[in-house]
Amino acid sequence: MKFPEAKKQFIQSWGTLGSEWGINRSMAQVHALLLIAPKPLSAEEIMEELSISRGNAxxxxxxxxNWTLVSKELVPGDRKEYFVAEKDIWEIARIIARERKRRxxxxxxxxxxxxxxxxAAKSNPEHQAFSKTIGDLSDLVGKMDKTVDVMLKADESWFFSTLLKLIK
Amino acid sequence: MKFPEAKKQFIQSWGTLGSEWGINRSMAQVHALLLIAPKPLSAEEIMEELSISRGNAxxxxxxxxNWTLVSKELVPGDRKEYFVAEKDIWEIARIIARERKRRxxxxxxxxxxxxxxxxAAKSNPEHQAFSKTIGDLSDLVGKMDKTVDVMLKADESWFFSTLLKLIK
DNA sequence: CTAAACTTTCAATATTTATTGAAAGTTTAG
DNA sequence: CTAAACTTTCAATAAATATTGAAAGTTTAG
Structure with missing residues (x-):
């Protein structure tokens, strides 16, 4: 596969992934484009490459x-703003985990x-079933919440070496 | 808070949660309703409680x-179909993890x-940046994939006791 | 067999969500 | 100061997604 095709496929897949959770397709595509860009890109270049409008970009x-996945970069002697993506994958994973946790x-x-x-009325079976479900769910969701917290604080090598012991 | 209000709130929150990932709101609400139901419910009852159409239900x-979160139940001497949700929260978590992994x-x-x-042309910086990103991403996503696999096979007490050692 | 009781389908419609682009706003060079 | 270069906003529009409900399909009691 040639580069331009590979690039197109990556951007498009990342876009699809995004829209499979609540992220909109364009946002994920802009992110994909910046992830593989060796240089900061201007709004113009992004609009052009992805064929999207200025407003959308x-x-x-x-x-x-806002998510801190991308930051602005100023080039001295140029009035345009340029954009760069955070490139450290573990940092990206943490940012995404943080946002998904929040949402x-x-x-x-x-x-x-x-x-x-x-x-609740103790003798009412509807109430009993409700209490049970809510209790069980809040236990589980609480554990998930804590697990993400650990990940947010951890550094990658520690986190995965511990996790991979689990896995092996 | 009184029961009917609590119930309404739970159904509505679960619906919102659903639509925050790719699940549609009604599907999540039907699920919520069945989760807290002490008895199998008929299509009629579900339509009625959630004010949705027959087709939608x-x-x-x-x-x-299809997800195996719900199953049909037949009541002898009744032509209607009734529906029950899987109630074991760990099993539910695994089913959802399985589907999200798949999607x-x-x-x-x-x-x-x-x-x-x-x-790739080795000397081309665009190609280099691309290779790097793709490589890093596939490492990480591969690890996530394996982690979910472990969870799918594990039983709850083992999984969380191991995980909670991490967490504490 | 056939009519009643129920379930499924799907084209039309409504709702929600994303995108556009032109106008308004901001910044800076001169 | 002011005009050019750029960014932001947001009402209008388009696109994607979910919902309805009536018609078609299926099952079973009698």
Whole structure:
């Protein structure tokens, strides 16, 4: 496979992956493009390569910057802004884990904990089933939450060497 | 908080969680409803409780059954079909992990591995950056894939006791 | 066999989400 | 200061996704 084709495929796959969770396709594609770029890219170049509008590029770059996956870079003597992606894969993984935790785990955990002390009548089977499910779920989700916390603090070699002991 | 309100909140939160990954809201809500139901429910009851159409209920129940999160139950002497959710939370977690792996991890891993042997010119910095990123990503995604595999085979007490040693 | 009871399908429709692009805003060179 | 070079915003529009509901299909009781 030749380079331009490989590049296209990577950008497109990363875009699909993104939209399989809640990330929008363009944001993931901009990210993919920056991930493999050997140089900072300008908004112009990104719009051009991905055939997206200026507004779209701008908005998704802003989101990527918010996530801290991308940062602005200024070239002295040039008025344009350039963009670079964080290249360290472990750092990227942690950023994504952090955002997914924030969006997926934390809100649910909060609700589950509130629902734990709802006003139950002990003898009512509906109430019993509800309590059981909520309790079980909040245990599990709580464990997931803690696991991600460890990952967020850990450094890669420690995390995976420990995990790979599990795996082997 | 009173029961009906707690129930409503749980169903609605679970629905939101679902749509934060690629699951559609109704499917997640049907699942939530069945999770807390002390009895098998008929399609009618589900439609009624969630105010959704027959077609919608049918389609999402079918999907839940495909995922093996829900199964049909026949009541002797009744022509209706009834539906029950798997109640074991660890089993549910594994089913969801299995599906997310299938949809999110595997396709990307496949593409990354294909892209590893693209036709690179060693001296071209674009090609170098590409190779590096693809290599790093496929390492990481490969590790994630293996981790999920372990979880799929493990039983809960073993998995979490090992994991919690990590965590503590 | 056939009519009632139920389930499934799917084209039409509604809802949600993403994208565009032109106008407004900002910054800086001169 | 002001005009050119650039970035941001956001209402309009397009695209993707989910939902409806009525018609078609299936099963079973009698």
């Amino acid at each position: 701008n908005m998704n770059l802003r989101d990527l910057i 997926e785990i934390e809100p649910v955990l909060k609700v589950l904990n509130q629902l734990k002390d709802f006003d | 049918n389609m999402n129940l079918r999907d839940l059954i 999110e991890i595997e396709p990307v891993l496949k593409v990354l591995n294909q892209l590893k042997d693209f036709d």
